[in-house]
Amino acid sequence: MTTQEPARPGLPAAEQSSPAHSGRPAAERLSPVSRTAVAVARVRAYESAQPDPLFTDPYALAFVTAAGHPPRPGGAPLGPFAQRLLLHGILRTRHYDDRLLAVGARQVVLLAAGLDTRAHRLPWPDGTRLFELDLPPVLAFKDRILAERGARPQCERITLPADLTDPGWPELLRSAGFDPGQPAAWLVEGLLVYLDADQAAQLLTTVGELSAPGSRLLVEKGRDTSRTPVEEGLTEMTALWRGGLGPGTADWLDTHGWTTRFTALDELAATHGRLLPPGVAGGEPSGFLEAVRS
Template structure:
């Protein structure tokens, strides 16, 4: 079954897939996403013959670097949580994420992916064509995260009484501060003590774009800012214990020199009793 090309916020997941495909071709790759190139190829087939792709600007290169480092960081975060005993994982705005298919999950992991219907349809169409098989129990749920998605999640078997590991990758910048707070409030309400969450520290994309938005205009036009620099404080005020992870430090731990100074990075947090 063919699917329509992605547009709007959904189309941003293609940029992420291209960065992951590029990294996966490196001999010293930080991760291997065997399906990222297939997503990019499928999208390219749907672009009209008059369409062109923007050149690789310095801003695009910085954003791709951030995507690559955060992919490995979040891979490690999720696997560490599951190795420690968590068996319930939720990816909010999962996009073209293929962690259900490419990571070595422990037995018994149930992974839930939430995203817009057109994103999941495009993704599943490509993965079916590639013969992909998940390495955990995967449940994909169509949802607009600005609406009442918790009911869909619990209706699909999610257990709020069990510790959960949440990944909020590249989402909050596309929401207003109020919308971002609502999403995280709902996450908190569904999180048993000991649950974990990881997301961006500040809005890395916005920091990159402060220099020049023209190089990534199609992304920047969709940004609403999220909680900005208040994200960690917000979590601390709402029952989480946060840790900060600077992008430069994380990149150095992977032997990848950061291209320039940056305030961006990541947050991990654990739900208190």
């Protein structure tokens, strides 16, 4: 089991290392969008601590604590939208865990992998190669915490520091051993909403070009960000949302060489015996897409 460290490509100015912060902890050098990975790790830490969790992430709390954002004991009650996001994050994690293992692809690519630890916590089949792409400060922070805890991946894990808005990332992936001629499983978890429509379309076009027939793509349905509720404690995150392809994500994929299947959030909640928080039922159906490359 190996982790490759290729040369790092160009980065947006906000993410570049400089002498001014070369001595600062890696977590402090994360951009606002990258710091949302810590918020997602908080969700996984929360669920992992429950009596009957849908998954267990043994490293999530370590990420959150190292970033200086430990869970608040006895914190204020969450508003309806925050409750929805919490449930969404929990069910999304379990759903993608299940689907990635069920697909059985020997090439798995996590785009904007953030603080994802699926390489370490899922029972991958022998021969699985898992590629993680994200900005250098994110991967540096994650790898430091994992190394401190002696974490060992359950597959061949290959980390690729890359900017997904840079057109050079596909060549970086191929150079690391990814074979576009073989089916792959792509996970685009919680990313598209932070891109504008053109960026999202370009990213998914590139994924399609790299995908052999039978490849799978896991991505969220998309949301109408113009209708995002305003709730205390969430505006720092929701202000970064640019919408991606919005609710039309499935239509876009279906007209660009994919066949999509939708799994609704309420369906997953019922399957796992979870109650939908107030304000979720009756709204625009949210959930997850699984697309097969035609």
